Amino acid sequence: MNHKEKQMLFKAQIERDTMIEEYDHLMDKLERIKQWCAAYPLEVFPEPDFKKAAKVLKENGMTIDAISASNMRHVLTGIQDIINK
Numbered sequence: 001m002n003h004k005e006k007q008m009l010f011k012a013q014i015e016r017d018t019m020i021e022e023y024d025h026l027m028d029k030l031e032r033i034k035q036w037c038a039a040y041p042l043e044v045f046p047e048p049d050f051k052k053a054a055k056v057l058k059e060n061g062m063t064i065d066a067i068s069a070s071n072m073r074h075v076l077t078g079i080q081d082i083i084n085k
Contacts, residue, residue, distance in 0.1 A: 032082050 001009070054064040
């Protein structure tokens, strides 16, 4: 193997190692998101009666849409934090 071939091989090994590290990093992020998805099982947190909730909220000057939007912002911010780390 000549010098140029050795350099090309070395460069390919570095690129492979970098790709493996990035893959592992992305898989860690995906696992964190999966764990978060499983954090609120229906057996523990059953679906609410949305009509009743909307009525109670409306009687107190709030809407179910505002609560839902706030919850979704929280979830998306959490996912964004995982992605950006």
